[in-house]
Amino acid sequence: MSLNDILDALFPAGHTVAVANQVITGEATTAQGTVAVLGTTDAAAIDHAMALALSGFVLDTVERHPGRPLVFLVDTSGQALSRSQELLCLNGSLAHLASCVDFARRQGHPSLSLVTANAVSGGFLSFGLMADQAYALADAQVRVMDLRAMSRVTKIAHERLVELAGTSPIFAPGAGSYVRMGGIAAIWPVPSADLLDDALSAARKAVSAGDQRQGTGLSRGGRLLASDIATTVQNATAGA
């Protein structure tokens, strides 16, 4: 599905969204008023310029439109793989972007992200996973690494990984795994203004609720340990 189709489906009341250097910025009208729309397209490999374009747009929104919801559209193949990018501390620019999204939340901007096609590791971390709620379209690819590459790196047989991926969401690529683990709130069969409307309402509630993903992962049966361990560490008296 093309970006324009997705935008038209999400924002039938109209939008002014522009794409430059694979970076999406603009605004759109929804049932809940105007929202800021931003993100990346065409499986962008996030580099400094993209990260800074996004962070700049977040800061502009915070400054000019207090409280305006942020809708992130995520299509990233990860981070740009190049020496010149690393030389200038690419993790620093991604962290800056994450800080800006976090700052917007603290200023009362609800946020949600929708994975439209791909969401891979570093690119996903810097903004998609920083939103209050993340969603994914049904055919979206969400992962750290595909199983063949994982087999090469871990030296575990590909067949074995495929077999285990059938039952465990712990490493199996796919948006469904992330739903079960609590990282993605829900999968949308198609982009729709109604689903967006519901999600915006949920995001408004989530904005002050803190990070609920461990609990969600537990209740969905995908991440059984994290919630209890974090709670134990929070409350335990230390041993010697």
Add this chain to the structure above:
Amino acid sequence: MNAPLSRNWDSLRQSRRRRLERAAGLGLGKAIPAERIIDLLEAVIQPGDRVCLEGNNQKQADFLAESLADCDPARINQLQMVQSVLALPSHVDLFERGLANRLDFSFSGPQGARLAKLVQEQRIEIGAIHTYLELFGRYFMDLTPNVALIAAQAADADGNLYLGPNTEDTPAIVEATAFKGGIVIAQVNERLDKLPRVDVPADWVDFTVLAPKPNYIEPLFTRDPAQITEVQVLMAMMAIKGIYAEYGVTRLNHGIGFDTAAIELLLPTYAADLGLKGKICTHWALNPHPTLIPAIESGFVESVHCFGSEVGMDAYISARSDVFFTGADGSMRSNRAFSQTAGLYACDMFIGSTLQMDLAGNSSTATLGRITGFGGAPNMGSDPHGRRHASPAWLKAGREAAGPNAIRGRKLVVQMVETFREHMAPVFVEELDAWKLQKMMGAELPPIMIYGDDVSHIVTEEGIANLLLCRSPEEREQAIRGVAGFTPVGMARDKAMVENLRDRGIIRRAEDLGIDPRQATRDLLAARSVKDLVRWSGGLYAPPSRFRNW
């Protein structure tokens, strides 16, 4: 009575003249442009020639090797290659491309697997796998090269050569070739109006070519202290206290592994604490190991003669000319033939490591599917039986072996191994892989590196076995089993006999030496990183990029 057959007594000289004329006929002078090197090689090399391609432990005549491999096999073929080290892919390409078919060599580390394959396919005939000294000897006997392709640092307009710190095999090769009607071709890294010093005179050299890139040098002797383990520290402590100190070993050679690097790094700490400075490790036949820097700086070391050099050590060596052999120009002069001779006849100890050892103490680094050879270890790790001068360490070892009335001493030949290598491969075995390898190669003898009857001591994490004191083959076997730990060979030991050997001091455990294994920490190492070595050197040591983490 028949008249004596008339015979041509200067055929080599005539052949040489014809070869030089062919080159001259192509308009080639003494200085060859790089792009015409193949023309030259095809002009002066004939089918069936014996060719020495300078491949050393470190310095490689890589441009000439690649150029020879690119020659037309229709014009150059049936070559008999003689070279000490088969290190580069191009060395093997010669055989795969049909230029050469016979090989006499010493060591083939990285190319060992390819070489084994060619042998199995019968595309290469191996004359013999030599030690370095043996091969150099045969250069002057029955393996004299017709053509030598060598590497030098610089040439002047006349063709004099400066070899730089990595002399290695060059003098032996050039001398054998130039004085027996052969042709000497040198690749050089630079042309200079005036050389820092002349290592090879111009009239021994026929052609020089400026290589497009400086010749490749392998940093073969750099061991990163960060990789030395606590178990290696423990073994080093035992070796220093139980062998170096007891025999007063002053003149020695070390292998290139981490085990002996650990010893080098314990000299300024553990050995100094034992009061051994000035009493051990004063004179060395050794490449310039970076891990020796702390011992040198601490005043342990008086002299080091080197086989070759080591990448990044040049400035340090130059600044320590009391210790190293350096020319009037300041740079080092190494020489593999002389250093091997020193190792064989002027050292009281060799200590090194191996991959496998059998119950007679025979050891080998040969493994299935690879033909590697052993370079200099079989010479360094042997007790030359001929007459030699006496020294305290040599005499003590000899008397331990043959009693107080011994008429000769013994060189200490020490093997230092952990009982298991990585992936739980036992070092101690009932039968060496060398025997299977012998069948595979169709060789006369199994590729044993160091013979058991030359070995005086075995050091493992389980203790030291002194084989000199064993009085029967059974005792030797149990002494070896007694330090073989939890390998199958070790677990099959005769416990009573091993305890008896321990009572007699033939086997000594760490506690027998007064060493608590828990004291064996990396904190004892004088340097724990390559950066520490740089600091010890006062910034003179410039490690290669791959050994840095800064």
Add this chain to the structure above:
Amino acid sequence: METLDFRFASKPVSRVADPALCGVVGSGNLEILIKTGSEPAACRVSIKTSARGFGDTWQAVLGSFAAGHAAGGTEIAINDMGATPAVVTLRLAQALAEYQGGAQ
């Protein structure tokens, strides 16, 4: 991975620091956790190791340790990533010393 369990008779040990941990589960290394066990004159060991098929070697190494040290009254848990017997022996000695309060 292979899981192994052993029990060895061993002289009772006096403990000071309970439990004690030594080593790291890194390549060629292992971690050893010593806790107080229920049998004063025995040492129980449970091992998870990445290297299969070395049960006999573990038994010999641990048996030698239990015979040569007072390690009774302990339970030892090991996570191993291919440590050699030399490393195992060294870590056991270190861990036991730690368990006894770091006594040298």
Add this chain to the structure above:
Amino acid sequence: MIPSLASRHSWFEATARARLAGLLDPGSFAEILPPAESQPSPHLAMLDLPGAFDDGVVVCYGQLEKKPIFAIAQEGQFMGGAVGEIHGAKIVGLLRRAVQEKPAAVLFLIDSGGVRLHEANAGLIAISEIMRAVLDARAAGVPVIALVGGSCGAFGGMGIVAKLCSAIIISEEGRLALSGPEVIETVAGVEEFDAKDRALVWRVTGGKHRYLMGDCAELVEDDIPAFRTGVAKLLAGWQEAAPGLAQLRASQQVLENRLAAYATYRDGLQVWAALGIARPDSVPLLDRDSLVALKEGLPT
């Protein structure tokens, strides 16, 4: 021998536990969820791999110069310090606890390649949770100080986490980046990044470069006491304003200027020359004190 070498306790070489032992006041280390009370990762067991009792991270409280401190220490020798489910949850739990208890600081001893592939989804979400928890702790007024000097550096998601901390203390041996050089070499080719050229790797990702560019607050020797001194110095006069628009705008400007000036550069040497360093070649061999002096003398 050289006394300074004899007494050095390398941070790079030390285990996570040894780093903590040398970092905190003696006797103050108190571990939360210690090994005897934890279980190794069941996800690794499912893949037939042995785990570690602490899942490769120690979380604790203690003191530093008598100030109450929380600390997180990743063990780089276990699975490259990578973040799995339990590992990540321990970190998140401690950071949340810091919001409630407000220690003088959380010290985050990062030594990690990022997400543990064997638990990739759990690891990625956990890192996202850590990112938000770090920012929550800072928003609650608790400084989170990253200490980077281990053999695995701070890569992947943990590179992002490091840059979300209040400040980074790094050693020359430390590395801070997003993608590992090996990954870049595998995907983009050896011409793009020769991962075996370690001097180059350090010129691009290493502690000195990050310090010179202002990405790290302090450069310290590869020495556990030096890290301790560095933390003490940083905390002595610690003041951090709550992140505000002006501050984020300023950061944005710095990053944009930097990108405009250096976007085509591929080697630290080029950046250092542009920073006004007369002999960039000499930087890799400068000792720590000389380098700090050099940076302090640079035009700003």
